[in-house]
Amino acid sequence: MENSGTRSQHLAESPYLLDNASKEASARFVALSAAFDPGTIRHLEDLGVRPGWHCLEVGGGGGSIATWLAAHIAPAGYLVVTDIDPRFLEPMEISNTEVRLHNIATDPLPEAAFDLVHARLVLMHVPEREKALARMAAALRPGGWLIDEEIDISVYPDPALIPEEVLSKTFAAMLRIMGDRGVDHKFGRRLFGQLRALGLVDVAAEGRTFLWSSGTPGISLLRANYEQLHDAVIGAGYVTEQEFEQDLAGLDDPAFMMPSPVLWAAWGRRP
Template sequence: MTRTDGYLLDNRQAEAKQRFDTFADLFDPTTFRHMERLGIGYGWRCWEVGAGGTSVVSWLAKKVGPTGRVVATDIDTSWVSAAGRPPVEVRVHDVGTDEPPGEGFDLVHARLVLVHVPDRERALQSMIKSLRPGGRLLVEDADPALQPLCCLDEYGPEQQLANRLRQGMRSLLAERGADLGYGRKLPRLLRDSGLRGVEADAYFPVASPACAALESATIRQIREQLVTAGIATDEDIDRHLANVACGSMDLATAPMISAWGRKA
């Protein structure tokens, strides 16, 4: 991740660990499928940008083996530090302002990172700069504007409350500089940056236990901001969390768009 003023979903909060776990449940299969397609293998040098948790870093370490290298960076490495043993190197790093942590990478990956970075263009160019010729870039980011609802099937007051809170969260993210339509721009941005063979797809979870766990962790994490902004009352939030815990609602997440290409 990168430093922002008043970042809404701070890694230092206790709920961050649950969010990272649900990201792994929801998105790791898609991420790993793309990395396999890009040819990840023994001896590869990889940079995991905004690592957050350990699931992707640990998977990469197994794939590259003892002859490879995985550099895992974030501005807060509290949760990823447990993976910091060879071939993994964990570094405190701000992708939006710092120089790349090396060059000649075979694969650079960022998931759910750039949408929150104020200087997204600089971050993207830094990632491309760090690639070797022929190296692969895989960027995966959400597009909340493409699908703004928490409950696609809004048939009752529980779903209406869930969607109101999701709308409030989107407003808070936008106020803090998040680009809620960033995911859809990725193919164009990668092509305009000179990458070859650019492709993209999207994964859109509609309902799963992991979606419910992510919703609960996220709402708990931003509860104070929702109340302070007048978006919801404590009673609203308690009611929503109870509704989520009941397991009777189908909760969706924003589509995650994956885009990839190789450096000429």
């Protein structure tokens, strides 16, 4: 592991607003896992993850997918899981897993080392996302699989068409403040073409979307994101305190509903 000075440098270099040091991070990771892990695991199973594989999980966050991978490649397999702030990963202490402080935007990876490289909701936050994706592809062994999952904000709530759907000012403010920090909210839609351009073969993609309503993991995720971005969106003048509080309370309304962004998964194999 790298020292605390290196960790601080990584965090200072990152434009990431939803950092792991916040009090909301734990709730966000629980919600992310509940909302998206079933689909991610289905894709990993379809790609044939099995004992003996060497795997890389980029931006491991709360560690739920890293834990699944470590169990499914044991006993002979080996997992490297990275993050710019691995505080939630370090307590895992799984025998076949190395936790690494690492910034995918700037730090090198070993080349031709892994049977699988996976990331979820990472590269959309990385300004040098195309270079990072190329670095991940270069880390594959011949025949190895790269799978990335990223958001595509092409579907919005449309109360004019469906009156029950809610398009809140805080949701729009969240997207705007993240866009100010360089987040690409449509990178997921470009993944298929990006993987083809990198020379991967057997490239395919799938988009998943959900109807989020009160009490679902998606609403828990929205709540954690809203609360963590409170100071940023109000400080920028994108929403008022009153509007924010109304939108936060609205998440508990049994009538609340909105379509989620599309989560694209795209995968390809190194020839």
